[in-house]
Amino acid sequence: MECATKTKKSMPLYVKIFIGLGAGVVFGFVLNKIGGTDNAMINGYVLPLLQFLGDLLVRLIKMVVVPLVFFSIIDAALSLGDIKKLANVGVKTIVWFLATGMISATIGLIFTNLIQPGKGLQLGTAVSNVEAKELPGFYATLLDLLPSNPFDSLASGSMMQIIVFSLFLGFAIIMIGDRAQSLKDGIHLLSEAMFNIINMIVGFTPIGVFGLMSVTMAKYGTAIFGPVLKFILTDYISSITMSVVVYSILLTVFARVSPLMFWKKAFESWIIAFSTCTSSAALPVSMKIAPKKMGASSDISNFVLPFGCTAQMNGTCAYFGVVILFAAQLYGVQLSIQQQVMLVIQATFLSVGCAATPQIGLIISLTLMAQMGLPLDAYALVAGIYRIVDQIHTATNSVGDLVCTVCVSNMEGELNHKVFNDPNAGVEEAA
Template structure:
């Protein structure tokens, strides 16, 4: 591996995280609302963080296409591709369902939305009516597609348009899911074509993939500084008053995410992937830190692919396929967060949800988890859509905006860990199937 001699990358990322967080909180406490801090955020920290994020995002589309196409083409066996796809789908639905149930159980037990004083509740509700950010999210949710529309639009009319506008929040097309669908179809077609005629294309795609990996290596050298800038921006702007009001909600979300992260995934890794959970989490610590700092499954995808192959020694083709699809379709942490948020806001507004309505929240959260863009804040319009479905005021989304960034960081860690857990399980399952086919015990 091409790493700098001495301090490992994940250690440098953690130092950047600690420095950015410490300075940000210090500024928030000592210089709240100070124009000098605002200037540093607007002209130094935010641009520096965005440079790092953009250096990652610029290669996500070519990475998705080449990783999926090469993964399927190298697997070759269509039956094997279908088997891996089915395992990925079943894991996503079942484990996402478990994550949502963990969240709903905890929020129904602790009831974080109950107990606010009437004065605090009235003040918060009143502040929402003039919040432009809230209005924008509600508008986006109002334009959100039904599950049937989402299913139809996964098949792209123009895959290039979906690739170009995949990260545009105003785009109403299939986006990344459509790019993935086209990549899967392209890869399957390549796998069943005459290898003598397609060999130059495969070599060209492999060369493109190698170049993308080198760009990722360049970008990750910026990670410690980009992480520090991103965390400083968040910590310096996050008001402690809002945190105190929403502390119970935040703790419930983090506790549910931690249970799913270390208990659910730990058991799955132990009994299905046949790996030591402690070694597993230690091996992917760089991925978890990158996910936490960027709040983006898509931005973390290159690191997840590299670590899965180099540290966990997973089959590269399986890891490429499963992790690339999972970065958008396997959003366990997001689904858990959405379920808790809907019930919290229902409690806040005094809306009693029946068992049937809560089951609706479970199902919609699973579907929303599959369709959520793996970018910071990508789940908020879908949360509003679920709120509207069960009769909770959509403007309530503004109540949690102040702490959403922190929770976004935490749930992204769970999302990405879920993708790697899925890849490890599929890899172990395929190894057992190969051993059985060859008669090896």
């Protein structure tokens, strides 16, 4: 009787997602072995259905992410209460994103120089004259952060422009004072409504992940680990080093917390980002984990996490360092230290404003190749397996946002260490 009265705990979301991921790998591998895309039945009926499941998840996420970021950034600005505090948190966050982006790109270059994944795969004839270009369009990049029409930015999903406009709107509402209280309450309710929509979507995540992984494995199978295995390994080692080593150091120095406890609580967000290849999918989960499980300030979490979803791309920065040097090695090109330093700067600034969607890093890497004067043929070699490496990029990006949130909260004196160190904190809410 006593057992009968106990409530049955529901399976945690990250477990369901992990099951969907594993099932997708196995099912996709089986499809690949019985013909894959060469099998008319699989290619014509099975893969389109699986792709639909994955696309449906991504479409649902895209549906809500713009209004979620818009209202949560304004709500966070209003919650901070005064422009001075908002500016203080904002400056710390931006400096953090730029510094960690440069560290990550440097790590990518270091490992690519050591492992040299492009050696032995010579493509074409060696290119003798490659010049590192100056950082392109710096002033244009700054101007592009300001929307010429905020409504166009909202419609097109230009995240950095949406964030900037949201901050301006938050500043303006704060300046109105008490007369804007009803508006503040309305924005807060709209922000909560966006999270309710997310709660509806999140239950579909394991199914969407299953579809995405099944299609990936059915198309590529184990062949993806052939000629570009060293490239994949170099990319993964770079991102994992950033995550495990650098993030742990930052958490220890700036937040004074245990990296092991952090990873235990951040794993759910990590696996969602890894599975879906979009930081937007992990954003709603991260925004719950940060205050409820890690004890970070809700106001700072609501500001840093949506901002970081677009502006902080540490995993992608590491990839930029790897892929450009990999392409240079394929053509026997020697990049000087000066050229590699310029690459780090270019990669960091180009990563700011990246949309939190799959494939964006592949597009930007093509831009970097052109800027560095490298042949673009190597792009095709990487494009075929980009989905595999993009998973670790996105996971590194997403967890990096949580690291920044925890560290900035502690620097502002608003990190609840008691909650962070409690292994059961937030478990009831998550269940």
